[in-house]
Amino acid sequence: MSRFRSLLAFLRNTWRGLTSMRTALVLLFLLAMAALPGALIPQRSLNPAEVDKYFTEYPDLAPVLDKLGVFEVFSSVWFASIYVLLFISLIGCLLPRCLEYYKQLRGRPVRTPRNLTRMPHHASATVSGTPEEALAAARRRLRGWRKDEREDDDGTRSISAERGYLREAGNLVFHFALVGLLVTVAGGKILGYEGQVIVLADGSEFCNSGTYNYDSFRAGLSVDGTQLSPFCLRVNDFDAKYQHTGQVASYRVGMEYQSGADLDAGTWRPYDLQVNHPLRIAGDRIYLTGNGYAPRFTVTFPDGAKRTQLTQWQPMDPTTMLSQGATKFDQPGVTDDVRRRQTQLAVTGLFAPTAAYQGKVLSSQFPDLLDPTAAVDVLRGDLGLDSGRGQSIFGVDQKMVESGRLKKVARENVRVGEEIRLDDGTTVRFDGVERWANLQISHDPFQPYVLGFAVALIFGISASLSIKRRRIWVRVAPAPGTGADDPARTVVEVGGLARTDQAGYGEEFTRLAKDLLGTDGSDAESPGAASARGRKS
Amino acid sequence: MVNEMLSNYSDMAFATSVVIYIAAMLLYFAEFAYGGRKQSARTREAHLVTAGAAESDSSTGERVGRIDTPSKRPLSERFGGMAVSMTVLGALVHAASLVFRGVATGRAPWGNMYEFGSAICLAAVTAWTIVLFRQMRAERRESSPAQLRGLGGFLLLPVVLLLFLSGTVLYARAAPLQPALQSYWIVIHVSAAIVSSGALLFAGVASVLFMLRARHENNPLKLARFGSRLPTTQVLDRMAYRATVIIFPVWTFAIVAGAIWAEAAWGRFWGWDPKETCSFIAWVVYAAYLHARATAGWRGVKAAWINIVGLAVMIFNLFFINIVVSGLHSYAGL
Numbered sequence: 001m002s003r004f005r006s007l008l009a010f011l012r013n014t015w016r017g018l019t020s021m022r023t024a025l026v027l028l029f030l031l032a033m034a035a036l037p038g039a040l041i042p043q044r045s046l047n048p049a050e051v052d053k054y055f056t057e058y059p060d061l062a063p064v065l066d067k068l069g070v071f072e073v074f075s076s077v078w079f080a081s082i083y084v085l086l087f088i089s090l091i092g093c094l095l096p097r098c099l100e101y102y103k104q105l106r107g108r109p110v111r112t113p114r115n116l117t118r119m120p121h122h123a124s125a126t127v128s129g130t131p132e133e134a135l136a137a138a139r140r141r142l143r144g145w146r147k148d149e150r151e152d153d154d155g156t157r158s159i160s161a162e163r164g165y166l167r168e169a170g171n172l173v174f175h176f177a178l179v180g181l182l183v184t185v186a187g188g189k190i191l192g193y194e195g196q197v198i199v200l201a202d203g204s205e206f207c208n209s210g211t212y213n214y215d216s217f218r219a220g221l222s223v224d225g226t227q228l229s230p231f232c233l234r235v236n237d238f239d240a241k242y243q244h245t246g247q248v249a250s251y252r253v254g255m256e257y258q259s260g261a262d263l264d265a266g267t268w269r270p271y272d273l274q275v276n277h278p279l280r281i282a283g284d285r286i287y288l289t290g291n292g293y294a295p296r297f298t299v300t301f302p303d304g305a306k307r308t309q310l311t312q313w314q315p316m317d318p319t320t321m322l323s324q325g326a327t328k329f330d331q332p333g334v335t336d337d338v339r340r341r342q343t344q345l346a347v348t349g350l351f352a353p354t355a356a357y358q359g360k361v362l363s364s365q366f367p368d369l370l371d372p373t374a375a376v377d378v379l380r381g382d383l384g385l386d387s388g389r390g391q392s393i394f395g396v397d398q399k400m401v402e403s404g405r406l407k408k409v410a411r412e413n414v415r416v417g418e419e420i421r422l423d424d425g426t427t428v429r430f431d432g433v434e435r436w437a438n439l440q441i442s443h444d445p446f447q448p449y450v451l452g453f454a455v456a457l458i459f460g461i462s463a464s465l466s467i468k469r470r471r472i473w474v475r476v477a478p479a480p481g482t483g484a485d486d487p488a489r490t491v492v493e494v495g496g497l498a499r500t501d502q503a504g505y506g507e508e509f510t511r512l513a514k515d516l517l518g519t520d521g522s523d524a525e526s527p528g529a530a531s532a533r534g535r536k537s
Numbered sequence: 538m539v540n541e542m543l544s545n546y547s548d549m550a551f552a553t554s555v556v557i558y559i560a561a562m563l564l565y566f567a568e569f570a571y572g573g574r575k576q577s578a579r580t581r582e583a584h585l586v587t588a589g590a591a592e593s594d595s596s597t598g599e600r601v602g603r604i605d606t607p608s609k610r611p612l613s614e615r616f617g618g619m620a621v622s623m624t625v626l627g628a629l630v631h632a633a634s635l636v637f638r639g640v641a642t643g644r645a646p647w648g649n650m651y652e653f654g655s656a657i658c659l660a661a662v663t664a665w666t667i668v669l670f671r672q673m674r675a676e677r678r679e680s681s682p683a684q685l686r687g688l689g690g691f692l693l694l695p696v697v698l699l700l701f702l703s704g705t706v707l708y709a710r711a712a713p714l715q716p717a718l719q720s721y722w723i724v725i726h727v728s729a730a731i732v733s734s735g736a737l738l739f740a741g742v743a744s745v746l747f748m749l750r751a752r753h754e755n756n757p758l759k760l761a762r763f764g765s766r767l768p769t770t771q772v773l774d775r776m777a778y779r780a781t782v783i784i785f786p787v788w789t790f791a792i793v794a795g796a797i798w799a800e801a802a803w804g805r806f807w808g809w810d811p812k813e814t815c816s817f818i819a820w821v822v823y824a825a826y827l828h829a830r831a832t833a834g835w836r837g838v839k840a841a842w843i844n845i846v847g848l849a850v851m852i853f854n855l856f857f858i859n860i861v862v863s864g865l866h867s868y869a870g871l
């Protein structure tokens with residue numbers, strides 16, 4: 001029994017400790033500290049290449065950091081545990097505060113303290129008129145305040161007024177919005193997906209019918225790729241404008257799309273896709289996230305057979321668009337596997353939209369197609385496409401080159417229209433260049449809610465920080481020593497208290513007191529002095 | 538296209554404003570250093586007497602920016618008055634520099650780090666001027682004008698440093714924006730970030746001075762001259778607090794606006810890009826500051842420390858993240 005009770009006590013203390021402001025503070029700090037490596041150390045989700053570089057630069061340190069999850073801070077257990085604790089603490093704080101707030105809203109303003117001179121702000125004066133008149137004037141002046149009038153034990157009457165209830169409301173909205181943000185962001189991680197796909201700008205199409213259509217695909221925790229929103233895209237052209245410095249002025253993708261009923265009807269709708277102007281259809285968003293060149297090569301084999309390939313090459317330098325890649329060919333009509341593996345061709349090397357040479361080495365001096373040139377090696381042999389090993393579309397399998405099964409048979413610089421003749425009479429012609437667009441398709445059904453909570457967050461915090469919760473009390477009593485024949489005089493006493501930060505209430509109080517006392521303060525205790533006292537508290 | 542003549546005017550105005558700020562800073566420091574005994578005596582008096590009563594002896598014609606009765610005022614005070622005038626003048630010229638650049642390029646004048654750093658400094662100077670003029674109003678005055686102006690030099694010091702860096706290392710010629718920045722969100726998101734950074738710079742300086750003044754108040758022998766010429770800890774604390782309170786929602790807005798923009802420009806509203814991460818950290822630190830101010834035992838020195846850490850994160854976010862770490866925000870024009 002006593003063990004049960006001590007367990008209860010332990011739980012209660014833990015709960016109290018967890019939901020205390022101090023704990024929240026410490027957790028906030030921990031959160032900030034924990035996020036720090038995310039800014040300083042490359043993150044796998046953002047930049048895997050940088051992470052690899054980190055491993056080669058710090059071979060001893062990196063594996064240790066990796067164990068600690070430093071390369072994936074924001075999905076690490078310790079980061080999650082900090083914010084989960086923080087949110088538990090937050091909710092534990094919030095629930096009682098809601099209750100408290102509800103009570104305050106229903107309750108009456110606090111009764112007038114006996115001794116108003118003790119208040120941080122205080123002023124008093126004797127005014128002409130009866131106490132009733134003074135009270136009526138005060139009532140008028142305090143329009144917009146929550147008021148309550150009471151008769152005190154000693155027969156004096158007073159108004160207690162309070163204002164600024166929205167402050168707490170704003171505060172609660174802010175904190176609930178935080179919880180809402182966490183929940184909706186998490187929802188997006190569960191039900192959302194994001195994929196990348198390169199589409200050639202020659203009228204090629206992409207349909208969102210399965211994850212296999214993507215070059216890379218990141219699925220939410222409960223997305224299996226079978227329920228993607230159906231739509232199709234067709235990329236007709238890609239237009240990039242550059243300044244004379246080579247800086248990009250604008251990108252534009254001329255494309256068409258169909259979704260919903262259009263899919264059955266076969267109608268295409270046009271759209272100009274630009275950076276900052278994603279296409280929003282069928283609950284998905286389509287972005288232009290990259291672009292590049294795809295050289296077109298035609299191989300004419302000795303027997304007269306021709307093959308043309310258009311393959312995207314990969315930009316190596318975004319400012320000059322120098323690109324690298326590999327365009328791969330199978331000789332047509334070869335059915336024998338062994339022979340096939342001796343006659344496959346790869347055209348691989350560099351492509352420069354505007355050629356420049358460093359010695360004999362090709363580089364590019366401008367990103368636009370002013371003088372398109374390719375510096376290529378032609379390789380022949382076994383491309384290793386049947387080896388079962390995955391290989392990049394931007395290069396050849398180096399293992400095949402090393403083992404001698406893929407041999408270099410030519411190395412040349414070619415401009416558009418030029419061709420390379422191989423030893424066996426095969427020719428490789430550089431026909432021209434097409435552009436491609438890298439499209440990102442994103443799906444997050446929770447996004448509108450995230451925005452809603454973010455807006456609530458801003459309004460909540462603004463209200464909470466700009467509104468002051470403050471109280472004022474007005475007490476009236478007939479001035480002593482007034483005979484029945486004298487004109488009525490009343491002692492009016494006001495006291496003020498700001499419930500939160502005192503800063504700034506002094507001025508409002510001074511103004512209020514001036515109006516309520518109907519004097520310029522000459523026979524009053526100086527309101528200025530009183531509020532100065534208030535500031536020190 | 539870029540209008541070369543206007544962009545040259547902009548550069549000239551920028552350089553001029555830096556010179557004016559340096560002059561203003563030296564004048565502030567001159568007043569601070571030569572404030573002399575008389576002044577600290579008066580300061581002490583101002584603390585003993587309540588603020589309302591202190592009006593009468595310190596309101597002898599100290600209208601900011603007006604130097605109409607120079608003969609009666611001690612030299613140091615005239616320095617102070619001149620410093621304030623120079624600050625305002627500098628800010629006007631500085632603003633002109635930004636306007637020229639905006640017109641020259643036909644876009645918001647904060648598309649690269651040079652422009653951005655410059656705009657932050659203007660925001661900081663503006664914040665300072667607003668505080669100064671508000672606090673000078675007799676009914677609010679909580680410390681002597683000389684004490685208040687004592688902050689000026691310490692604010693202008695980082696401003697001048699930052700401007701110098703912006704104008705030299707970070708300088709970028711006027712040019713159009715890259716596609717990712719061609720959006721009206723640049724006006725919304727970046728201006729909010731600029732105003733917040735400027736105001737938080739002011740708040741941070743106030744907190745640093747708070748620490749110094751607190752040392753002096755705890756032991757009047759420490760920093761005896763220096764500390765006694767600063768406003769009281771209470772005043773400094775409240776300046777830092779109010780600046781932060783006013784600007785925290787703006788900073789929140791800047792981050793949210795950034796997220797809305799990122800949704801359109803980068804394909805997701807939040808992706809822990811280094812700048813996003815660091816902004817988030819700064820936001821959390823300032824949230825912690827606000828919480829600390831409301832937690833018994835954390836007000837005062839501890840809270841001031843948190844505010845200083847906040848400023849450090851902001852500065853780190855501005856320089857380190859833009860220059861050293863590569864992320865989506867790395868179009869600083871370096």
Ligand code: HEM
Nearest residue numbers: 648649650653717730792795796798799802813816854855
């Ligand atoms: C969640 C998303 C974002 C966050 C949290 C964020 C945060 C910030 C912050 C804190 C600053 C100012 C401060 C500094 O450098 O210290 C800033 C500046 C800036 N932001 Fe963002 N931002 C976001 C998204 C974006 C997007 C999508 C763009 C444009 C494509 C953008 C463009 C800029 C620009 C141009 C500046 C001016 C500064 C400079 O040149 O360094 N931001 N951002």
